[in-house]
Each structure stands twice: as structure tokens, then as C-alpha cells.
Amino acid sequence: MNRFFDKVIGDPMNRVDGKLKVTGAARYSAEYQLPNISYGVIVSSTIAKGRIRSVDAKAALRSPGVIAVISHENAIRVPGWADNEHPTEPPTGGRPLRAFHNNRVYSNGQPIAIVVADTYERARHAAMLVKIEYDTDKHETNFEANKGKAVVPAVVKKNPKSGLADYERGQAEGYKTAAVKLELEYVHPTEVHNPMELQAITAHWEADDKLIVYDKVQGTKPTQQAFANEWKIPVQNVKVISEFVGGAFGNGLHNWPHETAAIIAAKMVKRPVKLMLTREQMFFMVGYRPYTWQKIGIGADKDGKLTGIYHEAIGQTSSYEEFTESTLQQTRMMYTSPNIGTKYRLLPLDVSTPIWMRGPGEATGAFALESAMDEIAFALNIDPVQFRLMNHTDTDPDKNLPWSTKYLKECIQVGAEKIGWSKRSLKPAGVRSGEWLVGYGMGVGTFGAHRGAAAVRAKLLANGTVVFQSAVTDIGPGTGTAMVQIASEHLGVSPDKITFQLGNSDFPQAPNQGGSATVATVGSAVVATCKAMKEKLLGMAPAADKRFAGLKVEDVTFDKGYLSLSRSPSVKVAFTDLLKKQNLSELDVLQDSKPNQEANKYSKYSFSVHFAEVHVHPATGQVRVKKVVTCADAGTIVNKKTAANQMIGGVTGGIGMALQEEAVMDHRFGRYVTKDFGDYHVPVHADVPPIEVYFVNKPDYIVDPMGTKGLGEIAIIGVAPAITNAIFNATGKRIRELPVTPDKLI
Amino acid sequence: MIQFQYTRATEARMALDAISKDQSSMFIAGGTNLVDLMKRGIVTPERIVDISRLPLNKISYEGKVLKIGSLALNSTVAENKLVQHKHPLLAQALNAGASAQIRNMATVGGNILQRTRCHYFYDTSLPCNKREPGTGCGALEGFNRMHAIFGFSDKCIAVHPSDMSVALLALDATVLVEGSKGQRRIPFGDFHRLPGDKPEIDTNLLPGELILGVEVPDNGFAKNSHYLKVRDRASYAFALVSVAAALQIEKKVIKDARIALGGVAHKPWRLAEAERSLIGKPVSEASFQQAALLAMQGAKGFKHNEFKLKLAPNSIVQALKVASRMV
Amino acid sequence: MDKSNLKNQQSGEPRNESRRGFLKQSAVLTGVALTPAVALKAAENQWDEKLAEALEKIPLKLEVNGVSKSLMVEPRVTLLDLLREQLHLTGTKKGCDYGQCGACTVHVNGNRVLSCLTLAVMQDGQKITTIEGLAEGEKLHPMQDAFLKHDGFQCGYCTPGQIMSAIACIREGHADSAEEIREYMSGNICRCGAYPNIVDAIVEVKNGGKKV
Known part of the structure; x- marks a missing residue:
């Protein structure tokens, strides 16, 4: 049964699309050459709230090469928006901002107009000539000043059983009676995804009711549906291409106003419109990880058993659309404790809408939870690794279900050994390397092992190659590579004969790439499709060799493009011969796959633990992460090379979260002031040390037939607290407001 | 970026002539700052005079002076x-400074003349006396x-x-430098100004003047100097505080x-008083601490940069310690 | 449809004073390829805008990946936009457009520079190498091979810039240790965070001793 550790799955195969990426041949959304293309540049608001009094486009229109200046004053109406213009019941949680829909300004940086010209330079220049007059209203963007106005999310009001509702196990605030208790507040600033590829779309109306977009999204099918709804055209008349996505980290999980702006423009100028946002616009228009305030009350008895955790969080959202995330989920299930309470609130402000950013709310929540665990362990004078193990839970205390699989203890043990935890001093500032203070810290991460529904098509061609197709996107983890490996394993065809085509809404259904669920979801559909293909091949086999008659798939071995009798391997026939025999040019199979009900009897999570060694300079406050060891229990590892890469990428993101990233807003203007890579720092080469990655690599067949659990999120969840805990260990300074920049340590 | 006239100068005189004819024209050399500022609409020259091919990139040593042409690349x-x-x-x-790529483009003259990275200077929708006086x-x-913690005015703290x-x-x-009246x-x-009432003027370079080069006289500091840059990440970031420390021991x-x-x-x-305080003193942390204390006289912090009042003296001491090989 | 802000593309759009002024100005300038008489005449006779636009362009000769190109470009076009939008060499990436990420790194006469901060016209007569110019047919450059082997990327968007920079890093003699590589590669941001793999790839190429 343990087929997943042999040579194909698990093999550190090079990426199937790697050659395209290293030669510059991979095409991203702004890189399709369409005839008669035009260039769009967005003009954004410079106020945070109010109404547009006028859009003066005269100077822009006089500028050479300008084709159009489109704003709410002249934009065509998006037909799908008219239907629910005045709904009897407003949509729960609001709705996305509509480009050029009316004269309202909801946030600074909101798209107000799009200038279209025949060259990019001309469009960019003309955009600066558009004069916009506003009637300004008083805005509220300051989270700290408005914290008291946080509300229960509308989704919870509508559905009190929502996972975001207040939670109580035992007594919510039971920690208060503990022998040792702490009450701690943590602040996580606004972070911006900032993938390297700027958000881009090339929109083209091939006919009045036929739209094709090359768009930077994480799901071609959800985007196709969204645009079909907006334009009230048949879904098959919308084609979404996202063959390569230059990073996203969540910001492609939502359709944003600039996309519709480009589509409106393309319709009006009757030419393809290419629009690429500027780096500043990436801060205002395409989501971010919301500013979040958290408070943890935590209590334990003197022997180190947790007696209670009460975890509150308030997250920022926009005034027009509610964004929620599972900031508090892990507090409910991570440790054994008789008393647990959580309370989640939202604070709507005059800002744009946030969106899930890698490891989303869980990463924010883990910063507070894993910091608090470290703080109380210190108060108890107990080693934090020991403290985690003492409060480990072997069943899910939240759902009251057994874990599908859980190897967190093993991860912790391996990680502690590999980082050299034994060198750590329990007392802060106890270890030095020259002038530098040395500290060690750890943090645990967890994320639900999700699986959705998807379908995959496979075409076996006469030359023995197989083409698989799925609408799924690959934002960087190496989806195509993993799918080729799974297909190779399950169909018995060598990887070099398999192509996995993706990123096209014409291909079979797949959800957004997100929530660490792609391999489980699409991989399962690949397995199902391979099985269906094998059944078809076996059905065709008796015509070639009667000895295959009456057999089941289990009786036959599929390997290297041949079927053979498992009991008598010399009896074999090539897949290609079966096609020839039937005079078929290809064999086409489409199969869907969805999670089974049996899985609901288990609680399914991936787990990780991160260990960091940091050096802190006592005079200058500079922090250098010297080494990170990261261990993951993510089920079967399909490709050790790409999986390890995802883990080091998550750790790098965690280094940014811990030490660097913060989008600072000047609340007088409600406008970000750190809004490019010069002011908003993300880690560079020099910030990232060697990172050792270890996988448990034990399959979880309850989640999916490959035994995978997903690892994109757990790669970052728990990294930031591992680093800040290490900083505390190095210096004795506990910084509860991220990022920990040098000024906070001197 | 506005459309502009482009002229490539082949000799310094031609560049100076081109600039003097037109107040809205600017020199371009490496372009690493100017192109960025033009894209963002912060500066809008109607004419660009490309001086990058002028023969001003030599590095030579004459009469105990190191002479570096203004167009020598930072990396060179x-x-x-x-x-x-x-x-x-x-x-x-x-x-x-910057990155390897930028150092391969940026010139000595351009580096000296680069504009502040103040967030408000860089956003044309926000107030800034330097970008838009008043x-x-x-x-x-x-x-x-x-x-800034030193030398600022109520008009500009960049x-x-x-x-x-x-x-x-x-x-x-x-x-x-060379201008219409000669060198x-x-x-x-x-060379650089304090903001005072005219923060829009960064330097004492006169309109139409061109930097030909910099000259560095011999000194006794080669054995004991250190440049310490404290920044928010390990590389490729502007300084929170940086210290150039040089000692003759x-x-x-x-x-x-x-x-x-x-x-x-x-x-x-420059910290002249702190420098003087060190002369004749033994190489010791105490000497450095005293210098750092003197250095900070007159410093004043604002809401978010108070930390520099501590980071700066700490960094001075640290840089002097490294320069003197105490650590 | 309200067309008030849409230009009538057939009519050629009314000319304006600044345009004419611009052309007049052009005429008195030296050093650019405008024939003053032609420019003046164009302005005064209000010739077709297309011609006027053409006059805003100046000639540019480049050698790109070994191929000579004779082009006409507006002076404000950056080398990056020229490569991507006019020459359709989209391997060079736009990640920030402000010289803050390194995705647009190309070689000019063998040296790594940021194409986003370079006006194309300033590179007249220079040799430009982009990511598309590294492989010889099907045979990849050793650095491309090493990036593949060490998985020095995820989404692939920063990759061309990383590879161009990595080659230069070795040529410049700044790849003698992992630490030195990290410092001299810090101008190339990888948001996916494949840094350690990139460093491994560079170390391998450096140690392999092949000419880069």
C-alpha cells in the first residue's frame, strides 16, 4: 500500500516548467502580445473618504496618443451590477468595490479613472494630467484610535454557529484563577503581499459578448464566473488565462477593481487593454494582511500544565466589505487546557479591503499564541520546548475528534536537536558570540488539511505521451511538477511523457490555489482520472491480448506505458498499441473527485515547528537570523525539492514578518507612507541564513489518496514568534509589536 | 514621465552651454535617482542633457591628492x-550603499546630488516644502x-x-565644479545645505554648474577607519544612522x-567637537563614550525618531571601537 | 455610451499650443536627430499627429543578445519598457520600476544594471544581454542549469534578474563565500524566498569553474 515513497513521488525532480522560467520564456499576464494593444494606467484617489466632484480629463485627452480617460462620469454600466443596485437585503458582509461605479471614495488610493493610450509612456504621463476635485469627508483610518468601535462580524450575526463566533470550552476566562497567569497584548501591523510580479491584466473583448483576460489570479474558474456575472454573458464566453503567476501569497484570491477597470476600458476603446499596477498601487488596491490587535490571558499551574487561555483579536477591514480570517482557531485546538475562550471582532475603517496573506489569520494568531506560550514558560522557569510537550494533545480538544495524523512531537524533537537547543540558556542574555547576544527560540504552526472538489482531464496520445489539464493555477509551489509526479505514479507513465497544462479556464474545474489545498484537491482528481484511464485501457486490452479479459485494474500492473499481468509480467501490451488496435488517435478521460464523508470523523491538520538562532547587537539593535530549522508534518511529500523550497520561502516570509514588514499609514491623510520596496522592507539575500528543512513524510490517507496534508501555510505560521522568542532569549527584551526593528532593541 | 528633449553631450562645455540656455533642463549621468524621480512626477525637466559619456571618469593620484572624476561609477x-x-x-x-546593480550605474557626482528619500517628498499628493515650496x-x-535630529528647520526635517x-x-x-564663470x-x-527657509535647494551648487570630480587628500586614517551603517535589514536599505569613523593612532x-x-x-x-575631544586621548571605550556624548549636543528627536538620540551615540562608539580594532 | 472622454481616433484630435511649442523648441536644439526645418514646418502646418509623434522619437542603435537593432524611441522610454513592449523580450521583468527589486537586471557590455532606471537612448551603441540571450540554442547557460537543479525559484518572476545578477556576481569576483554572495545578491529580491537555493546555485557554478 505504501506506494508513495518509491521513486517518482518524493523524487526531488526538477520543475517541469523550470526551463521556461530560467530562460525568460514563461509568460505572465502582461506579456501576451495582442494586435492593436493599448495601455491602461490607473489614476487613484488622494483622499481617504468623500465624493468626486469632477474629473477634468481635458489636458490628458490632449496629450499625444491618449485614447480615452474613463471614470464614473463616462464609464459604461456593468450590467451585472444593475440587478442588485437596490437589493431588499444588502449582502452579508458587504461587497467588493466597484470600479468607476459612482462618485464615492471609500479609501485612499482607490481607482478613480483609467487613462488608455497607445503606449505605456503616454498613458503614464497622461494619468498625471487628470485633475480630480473632491468633496472630502472626515475619515477614520487609525486602528488604535478606533479600537473601541470594533463589531461582531456580520457573518457571525447571520450564522451564530460560524467558526468566528465567540468560543468557550470550560470557562472562557478560566485562566484568571491560575497559579501563574499573564495578560499580554500583541500588535501585528498591516503587511502587504507584494509578490514580485505587479498585478496585471490584459483584457480583450473578442466579440461584444466574448471576453478573454490574461489575468494575475489564483483561480481561473472563480474569476471566469465573476466576470461572467458582471457582464451577464454566458460563462463559456469568458476565458481566463493565468499560465504563470509571479507570486501572489493570497492577493489573487479576490477580484479587484483594477481588473474590471481594464475590462470596462477594453470594451469602450474596442482594443485590448494591458494594465499593470505600480508598486505603490499594490499597497492600496489588491489587499493586505490586516492590522490586528490581540490580547491573550494565559494561566498555568506551577507544574507547567496550562489551565486556561483566553484569546481576543480585532482585525481591520474596510467600510464596504467585511474581511474575516481564522486568527484564533489554533488557540482552540493546539494545546490541552480545560478552559479556552476566543473572541473575534472586526474594525471597519476607511481603508481598502484586506485579503488572506500567506498562513493568513493563523500566522497572525500564532504570533500571539506562541509568544504567550514562551512568556508563560519563562514565568514558570520551564524550557519552552518542554512546556509545549507537556501540554501536547493527542486528540483535537476543539472538535473532540481523533487527529487524522499528527507527528508534531516528532517534529519538535528533531528540530530541537538540529538547532542545538541544548546550547540555549534558560536565562536571557546568557550566550554570546563576540559582541553579539545569541538567542534561541521556537514556534509551532498548524493549518487545516483541506481538500476540495476538482476535475482533471487526461488525453493519452498515439505517441504514448499524456496531456493532463486542470484550470488550477500555480503561483509558485510547483503544482504542475507535483501533478506530473502523481500522474506518473498512478498511471504508470514516466514523467517525461506527461504534460500538465494549467492556468486556463477552458480546462476542467479547479478551485482557487489557496489554503494549502491544491495538491490534496487537484492531486486527488489526477488520481481519479488515472484510475478511470486505467479502467478504459484495461477494457481495451483483451482486443490485443485475450489474457487480459475479465481482469480488474488491481490484477494488472501499469508501468512505463505498458499493462502487464501482475502475476505474469511477461504478458504485456503497450498503451499505444491499444490505441492503434482501436484506430484511436487519442484516449480522453475526464474525472472529478471530491472529499469523502469518512474524513469528517477526523480532525485534519498539518503541523510545523520552527527553531531560530538569532544574534542581536546590544549597541545597535541589529538582529541577524543565523540559522533556522523548520520541521513539517505535512503528510506525504510529493517532491522533496519543491516542498523544501516552499518551507524556506515560508521561513523567509516569517523573517520579514518578525523583523521588517510594516505598511505605515499617515492617518492625517489616510494614506500609506511606506509604499514601495525602498520603504516597505522585505527580506533580501543578506537577511536569510541557511535554512534546514525536515519532513516527517508520513502519509495521511484520510485526507486524500496521496496522503498529503498541505504545507504552504505551515511554512510561515509560527516563524515570527520563533524569531521574537529567540530575540527575547538573546536580550531579555520582549517586543510585542511587530516588526522588531533595531530602534525597539536599544 | 513628461516628454522631454534629450541631448547627449560629448564635452563638458557643450553640457554647460546646453544647461545654461534652459532653466528647466537637467543633467543625467547614471540616472538611478533622476529616472525614478521623473517617473513619479517629482521632477519634470523639459530637457535632459546626458553627460554620461563625458571623459570625467578617471581616478588618479597627483600631489598627495586622490582625484575621482564625477562620472566614475560607484562600483569602480x-x-x-x-x-x-x-x-x-x-x-x-x-x-x-544601494545594490551592486545600482553601484554599477550610479556616478560619484550623482551620488553626492541624490535627493532625500523622505516619504513626503516622494508622494506628490502629500505636502512637502522641498518638492513644492509652501x-x-x-x-x-x-x-x-x-x-533628522540635527540641523533641521520647521520647513524641512528630511x-x-x-x-x-x-x-x-x-x-x-x-x-x-565648473560653471559659466569657470572652475x-x-x-x-x-557643498550641501541645511534646509532653513529654502529646503527646495539641497546644495550650494549654482544653477548651471557641473561637478567635475572630488579630491581626497592623503591622511593617516587608512589603518583605523570604519563605516558602520545601521539599517532595517542587513543590506539594500537606507541608513537609520550611519557613522564614518577614522582615527590616527x-x-x-x-x-x-x-x-x-x-x-x-x-x-x-560632521562632528568636529567630538573629533577634537578624542585627540590626545587613549584608545578606550571611555574616550569614545565622551566623544559620543559631545556629538549629541543640540540633537533633538521627533515623534518617531527619538531612538536616534540613542542609536547615534551607540553607533559612534561602536564605529570607533571597530576602527580602533578594540573589537 | 457617453463618449465625451473618448477621443475620436479618426479625426486626429485637435492640436494644442504646448505641442506646437514643443516642436518649435525641438527645432532650436542641438544634438538630437531632428531636422529643425522639418520640425518647424510640421508644427506650423499642423501636420498629422502621427508625424508629430514620430518627431518626438530619436534614433537608437543597440545590440541586443547579439542582434543589431535600429530603433526610433521616445527619450523617456526606459530600457526595460523598450525590451518588454517594443522588442517583446519579456524575460526581463518589471517588479517595481523604481530600482528597488532587481527583477529588471540586464547586462550592458557585460555589467549588471537595472534596466528600469536606464533611459534606452542613453544606451545607444551598447551591447545588451537579457535572459533570452544566455542559452545557446537548447544548451542552457551553466547558471540556468544550476538554478534548475537547486530549485532557485518558485514563481519564476524574479528569476531572470537573479540569474543575470548571479552571473555578474561571479564575474565581478564577489562569489567567494556564501556570505559574500548574499551581500552582493541583495539587490535581487525574491518574495517567494528561494534565497538559500539561489546561493547554492551560485556556489556550484563558481566552484564548477566554467566560464560565465
Whole structure:
């Protein structure tokens, strides 16, 4: 049964699309050459709230090469928006901002107009000539000043059983009676995804009711549906291409106003419109990880058993659309404790809408939870690794279900050994390397092992190659590579004969790439499709060799493009011969796959633990992460090379979260002031040390037939607290407001 | 970016003539700052005079003076053996700035002339007296973590972003310029201005003048100098505070000293009094602490940059310790 | 449809004073390829805008990946936009457009520079190498091979810039240790965070001793 550790799955195969990426041949959304293309540049608001009094486009229109200046004053109406213009019941949680829909300004940086010209330079220049007059209203963007106005999310009001509702196990605030208790507040600033590829779309109306977009999204099918709804055209008349996505980290999980702006423009100028946002616009228009305030009350008895955790969080959202995330989920299930309470609130402000950013709310929540665990362990004078193990839970205390699989203890043990935890001093500032203070810290991460529904098509061609197709996107983890490996394993065809085509809404259904669920979801559909293909091949086999008659798939071995009798391997026939025999040019199979009900009897999570060694300079406050060891229990590892890469990428993101990233807003203007890579720092080469990655690599067949659990999120969840805990260990300074920049340590 | 006229100058005189004819014209050399500023609509020259091919990129040594042409690339200067041997502080400062690619483009003259990186200067929708005189200083009551603690005015609290200039100031460099009235030499400390009432003017370079090069005299600091740059990440970031420290040490006694700071003022900030205090003192943490204390006289922090009042003296002591090889 | 802000593309759009002024100005300039008489005449006779636009362009000769190109470009076009939008060499990436990420790194006469901060016209007569110019047919450059082997990327968007920079890093002699590589590669941001793999790839190429 343990087929997943042999040579194909698990093999550190090079990426199937790697050659395209290293030669510059991979095409991203702004890189399709369409005839008669035009260039769009967005003009954004410079106020945070109010109404547009006028859009003066005269100077822009006089500028050479300008084709159009489109704003709410002249934009065509998006037909799908008219239907629910005045709904009897407003949509729960609001709705996305509509480009050029009316004269309202909801946030600074909101798209107000799009200038279209025949060259990019001309469009960019003309955009600066558009004069916009506003009637300004008083805005509220300051989270700290408005914290008291946080509300229960509308989704919870509508559905009190929502996972975001207040939670109580035992007594919510039971920690208060503990022998040792702490009450701690943590602040996580606004972070911006900032993938390297700027958000881009090339929109083209091939006919009045036929739209094709090359768009930077994480799901071609959800985007196709969204645009079909907006334009009230048949879904098959919308084609979404996202063959390569230059990073996203969540910001492609939502359709944003600039996309519709480009589509409106393309319709009006009757030419393809290419629009690429500027780096500043990436801060205002395409989501971010919301500013979040958290408070943890935590209590334990003197022997180190947790007696209670009460975890509150308030997250920022926009005034027009509610964004929620599972900031508090892990507090409910991570440790054994008789008393647990959580309370989640939202604070709507005059800002744009946030969106899930890698490891989303869980990463924010883990910063507070894993910091608090470290703080109380210190108060108890107990080693934090020991403290985690003492409060480990072997069943899910939240759902009251057994874990599908859980190897967190093993991860912790391996990680502690590999980082050299034994060198750590329990007392802060106890270890030095020259002038530098040395500290060690750890943090645990967890994320639900999700699986959705998807379908995959496979075409076996006469030359023995197989083409698989799925609408799924690959934002960087190496989806195509993993799918080729799974297909190779399950169909018995060598990887070099398999192509996995993706990123096209014409291909079979797949959800957004997100929530660490792609391999489980699409991989399962690949397995199902391979099985269906094998059944078809076996059905065709008796015509070639009667000895295959009456057999089941289990009786036959599929390997290297041949079927053979498992009991008598010399009896074999090539897949290609079966096609020839039937005079078929290809064999086409489409199969869907969805999670089974049996899985609901288990609680399914991936787990990780991160260990960091940091050096802190006592005079200058500079922090250098010297080494990170990261261990993951993510089920079967399909490709050790790409999986390890995802883990080091998550750790790098965690280094940014811990030490660097913060989008600072000047609340007088409600406008970000750190809004490019010069002011908003993300880690560079020099910030990232060697990172050792270890996988448990034990399959979880309850989640999916490959035994995978997903690892994109757990790669970052728990990294930031591992680093800040290490900083505390190095210096004795506990910084509860991220990022920990040098000024906070001197 | 507005459309502009482009002229490529083949000799300095031609460049000067082109500029003097037209007040809205600007020189371009490496372009690493100007192209960025033009894209964002911060500067809008109607005419660009490309001086990148003028023969001003030589590095030579004559009469105990190292002469660096204004068009020498930052990377060329940093890698130059003469520079590394005579003025390692300068090479260190250059390598602490920007990235390898930018150092391959940016020139010495352009580096000296680069504009502040103040968030308010860079956003044309926000007030900034430097970009648009009379609109107010956005940083004064705004986000001023990166801003000045010395020499600011109520019109502007921006800082000069160059690393190289901090080292050149510490090394008593001179800037050689040419204008319609001929050549003149400007001591490095007089080259940049404090903001005062006219923050829109960064330097004492006159309209139409062209930087020909910088000159660095010989000194006794090559053995004991250090450029310390404290920033928010390990590389490729502007300084929170930087220190160019240079000592001449004989028998563990300080004979001469130079200290200049970056990231603290509208111009590279020389600490003459602190330097004097070190002369004749033994190489010791106590001497350095005393110098750092003197250095901070008159410093004042704003809401978000109070930390520099501690980071700066800490960094001065640290840089002096490294320069003197105490650590 | 309200067309008030849509230009009538057939009519050629009314000319304006600044345009004419611009052309007049052009005429008195030196050093650019405008024939003053032609420019003046164009302005005064209000010739077709297309011609006027053409006059805003100046000639540019480049050698791109070994191929000579004779082009006409507006002076404000950056080398990056020229490569991507006019020459359709989209391997060079736009990640920030402000010289803050390194995705647009190309070689000019063998040296790594940021194409986003370079006006194309300033590179007249220079040799430009982009990511598309590294492989010889099907045979990849050793650095491309090493990036593949060490998985020095995820989404692939920063990759061309990383590879161009990595080659230069070795040529410049700044790849003698992992630490030195990290410092001299810090101008190339990888948001996916594949840094350690990139460093491994560079170390391998450096140690392999092949000419880069």
C-alpha cells in the first residue's frame, strides 16, 4: 500500500516548467502580445473618504496618443451590477468595490479613472494630467484610535454557529484563577503581499459578448464566473488565462477593481487593454494582511500544565466589505487546557479591503499564541520546548475528534536537536558570540488539511505521451511538477511523457490555489482520472491480448506505458498499441473527485515547528537570523525539492514578518507612507541564513489518496514568534509589536 | 514621465552651454535617482542633457591628492585599488550603499546630488516644502522615523541619503565644479545645505554648474577607519544612522580623528567637537563614550525618531571601537 | 455610451499650443536627430499627429543578445519598457520600476544594471544581454542549469534578474563565500524566498569553474 515513497513521488525532480522560467520564456499576464494593444494606467484617489466632484480629463485627452480617460462620469454600466443596485437585503458582509461605479471614495488610493493610450509612456504621463476635485469627508483610518468601535462580524450575526463566533470550552476566562497567569497584548501591523510580479491584466473583448483576460489570479474558474456575472454573458464566453503567476501569497484570491477597470476600458476603446499596477498601487488596491490587535490571558499551574487561555483579536477591514480570517482557531485546538475562550471582532475603517496573506489569520494568531506560550514558560522557569510537550494533545480538544495524523512531537524533537537547543540558556542574555547576544527560540504552526472538489482531464496520445489539464493555477509551489509526479505514479507513465497544462479556464474545474489545498484537491482528481484511464485501457486490452479479459485494474500492473499481468509480467501490451488496435488517435478521460464523508470523523491538520538562532547587537539593535530549522508534518511529500523550497520561502516570509514588514499609514491623510520596496522592507539575500528543512513524510490517507496534508501555510505560521522568542532569549527584551526593528532593541 | 528633449553631450562645455540656455533642463549621468524621480512626477525637466559619456571618469593620484572624476561609477571607485589602499573608509561606504546593480550605474557626482528619500517628498499628493515650496512639511507632524535630529528647520526635517558623502565629508574631500564663470573648489562640508527657509535647494551648487570630480587628500586614517551603517535589514536599505569613523593612532593614543554621521541631517553631519575631544586621548571605550556624548549636543528627536538620540551615540562608539580594532 | 472622454481616433484630435511649442523648441536644439526645418514646418502646418509623434522619437542603435537593432524611441522610454513592449523580450521583468527589486537586471557590455532606471537612448551603441540571450540554442547557460537543479525559484518572476545578477556576481569576483554572495545578491529580491537555493546555485557554478 505504501506506494508513495518509491521513486517518482518524493523524487526531488526538477520543475517541469523550470526551463521556461530560467530562460525568460514563461509568460505572465502582461506579456501576451495582442494586435492593436493599448495601455491602461490607473489614476487613484488622494483622499481617504468623500465624493468626486469632477474629473477634468481635458489636458490628458490632449496629450499625444491618449485614447480615452474613463471614470464614473463616462464609464459604461456593468450590467451585472444593475440587478442588485437596490437589493431588499444588502449582502452579508458587504461587497467588493466597484470600479468607476459612482462618485464615492471609500479609501485612499482607490481607482478613480483609467487613462488608455497607445503606449505605456503616454498613458503614464497622461494619468498625471487628470485633475480630480473632491468633496472630502472626515475619515477614520487609525486602528488604535478606533479600537473601541470594533463589531461582531456580520457573518457571525447571520450564522451564530460560524467558526468566528465567540468560543468557550470550560470557562472562557478560566485562566484568571491560575497559579501563574499573564495578560499580554500583541500588535501585528498591516503587511502587504507584494509578490514580485505587479498585478496585471490584459483584457480583450473578442466579440461584444466574448471576453478573454490574461489575468494575475489564483483561480481561473472563480474569476471566469465573476466576470461572467458582471457582464451577464454566458460563462463559456469568458476565458481566463493565468499560465504563470509571479507570486501572489493570497492577493489573487479576490477580484479587484483594477481588473474590471481594464475590462470596462477594453470594451469602450474596442482594443485590448494591458494594465499593470505600480508598486505603490499594490499597497492600496489588491489587499493586505490586516492590522490586528490581540490580547491573550494565559494561566498555568506551577507544574507547567496550562489551565486556561483566553484569546481576543480585532482585525481591520474596510467600510464596504467585511474581511474575516481564522486568527484564533489554533488557540482552540493546539494545546490541552480545560478552559479556552476566543473572541473575534472586526474594525471597519476607511481603508481598502484586506485579503488572506500567506498562513493568513493563523500566522497572525500564532504570533500571539506562541509568544504567550514562551512568556508563560519563562514565568514558570520551564524550557519552552518542554512546556509545549507537556501540554501536547493527542486528540483535537476543539472538535473532540481523533487527529487524522499528527507527528508534531516528532517534529519538535528533531528540530530541537538540529538547532542545538541544548546550547540555549534558560536565562536571557546568557550566550554570546563576540559582541553579539545569541538567542534561541521556537514556534509551532498548524493549518487545516483541506481538500476540495476538482476535475482533471487526461488525453493519452498515439505517441504514448499524456496531456493532463486542470484550470488550477500555480503561483509558485510547483503544482504542475507535483501533478506530473502523481500522474506518473498512478498511471504508470514516466514523467517525461506527461504534460500538465494549467492556468486556463477552458480546462476542467479547479478551485482557487489557496489554503494549502491544491495538491490534496487537484492531486486527488489526477488520481481519479488515472484510475478511470486505467479502467478504459484495461477494457481495451483483451482486443490485443485475450489474457487480459475479465481482469480488474488491481490484477494488472501499469508501468512505463505498458499493462502487464501482475502475476505474469511477461504478458504485456503497450498503451499505444491499444490505441492503434482501436484506430484511436487519442484516449480522453475526464474525472472529478471530491472529499469523502469518512474524513469528517477526523480532525485534519498539518503541523510545523520552527527553531531560530538569532544574534542581536546590544549597541545597535541589529538582529541577524543565523540559522533556522523548520520541521513539517505535512503528510506525504510529493517532491522533496519543491516542498523544501516552499518551507524556506515560508521561513523567509516569517523573517520579514518578525523583523521588517510594516505598511505605515499617515492617518492625517489616510494614506500609506511606506509604499514601495525602498520603504516597505522585505527580506533580501543578506537577511536569510541557511535554512534546514525536515519532513516527517508520513502519509495521511484520510485526507486524500496521496496522503498529503498541505504545507504552504505551515511554512510561515509560527516563524515570527520563533524569531521574537529567540530575540527575547538573546536580550531579555520582549517586543510585542511587530516588526522588531533595531530602534525597539536599544 | 513628461516628454522631454534629450541631448547627449560629448564635452563638458557643450553640457554647460546646453544647461545654461534652459532653466528647466537637467543633467543625467547614471540616472538611478533622476529616472525614478521623473517617473513619479517629482521632477519634470523639459530637457535632459546626458553627460554620461563625458571623459570625467578617471581616478588618479597627483600631489598627495586622490582625484575621482564625477562620472566614475560607484562600483569602480569601490573596487579601485588606490581607493581601497588609501581610503578604505570610502570603499566601505560605497559598498554599504544601494545594490551592486545600482553601484554599477550610479556616478560619484550623482551620488553626492541624490535627493532625500523622505516619504513626503516622494508622494506628490502629500505636502512637502522641498518638492513644492509652501505646501508644508509632511514629516514634521507625520511619520518621521527616518528623519533628522540635527540641523533641521520647521520647513524641512528630511535627511540626505548618501553613504559615500558621509565618508567624503569625514575624509576632508573637496568638490571640483565648473560653471559659466569657470572652475571652483567647494569643501565637502560646504557643498550641501541645511534646509532653513529654502529646503527646495539641497546644495550650494549654482544653477548651471557641473561637478567635475572630488579630491581626497592623503591622511593617516587608512589603518583605523570604519563605516558602520545601521539599517532595517542587513543590506539594500537606507541608513537609520550611519557613522564614518577614522582615527590616527600612535602608541594607543589618538593623534587625529574624523567622525561624520549619515541619516541624521539634511547633509552629511560632521562632528568636529567630538573629533577634537578624542585627540590626545587613549584608545578606550571611555574616550569614545565622551566623544559620543559631545556629538549629541543640540540633537533633538521627533515623534518617531527619538531612538536616534540613542542609536547615534551607540553607533559612534561602536564605529570607533571597530576602527580602533578594540573589537 | 457617453463618449465625451473618448477621443475620436479618426479625426486626429485637435492640436494644442504646448505641442506646437514643443516642436518649435525641438527645432532650436542641438544634438538630437531632428531636422529643425522639418520640425518647424510640421508644427506650423499642423501636420498629422502621427508625424508629430514620430518627431518626438530619436534614433537608437543597440545590440541586443547579439542582434543589431535600429530603433526610433521616445527619450523617456526606459530600457526595460523598450525590451518588454517594443522588442517583446519579456524575460526581463518589471517588479517595481523604481530600482528597488532587481527583477529588471540586464547586462550592458557585460555589467549588471537595472534596466528600469536606464533611459534606452542613453544606451545607444551598447551591447545588451537579457535572459533570452544566455542559452545557446537548447544548451542552457551553466547558471540556468544550476538554478534548475537547486530549485532557485518558485514563481519564476524574479528569476531572470537573479540569474543575470548571479552571473555578474561571479564575474565581478564577489562569489567567494556564501556570505559574500548574499551581500552582493541583495539587490535581487525574491518574495517567494528561494534565497538559500539561489546561493547554492551560485556556489556550484563558481566552484564548477566554467566560464560565465
